[in-house]
Amino acid sequence: MRVYIDTNVIYYHLTDNLEFADRATELLEEYYGMMITSALTVWQLYILLLRNSSKRLKLTDMLPELGIKVVPLTPEILSMAEKCGKLDFDDAVHYATMKTHRISLILSNDRDFDKIKEIKRVF
Numbered sequence: 001m002r003v004y005i006d007t008n009v010i011y012y013h014l015t016d017n018l019e020f021a022d023r024a025t026e027l028l029e030e031y032y033g034m035m036i037t038s039a040l041t042v043w044q045l046y047i048l049l050l051r052n053s054s055k056r057l058k059l060t061d062m063l064p065e066l067g068i069k070v071v072p073l074t075p076e077i078l079s080m081a082e083k084c085g086k087l088d089f090d091d092a093v094h095y096a097t098m099k100t101h102r103i104s105l106i107l108s109n110d111r112d113f114d115k116i117k118e119i120k121r122v123f
Helices: 007-015 021-030 039-048 053-057 059-065 075-082 089-100 111-115
Strands: 003-005 035-038 068-071 105-107 120-122
Touching (some): 007 021, 035 089, 059 068, 111 120
Parallel strands (some): 003 105, 035 068, 105 120
16 A cells, blocks of 8 residues: 655654644654655755755655655646646645555645545545
């Protein structure tokens, strides 16, 4: 089984977010080795973590250590995302990546994914 992990779950874990870090860490442990995410997530985390350069610089090492495989952002995925009217563009990219890799379960705190009935969101 493979699951998709959204940027926010990784971010909560890496920043030790007061409200959501414990749940994010539980999900990372429960789904270790089963998670994939888009290359877009790496970019989003890079931007979000600019304030903490030690985490930013080691991001490419951290994701595999967390059991997360990064998959490419392709022109086909971008094209699918552009046609998705139910989500903002970055969420649509995540959704298109899930569709491309035949994944229907997303680990995310973003309720916008609940708009897509083919997706089950866990947080």
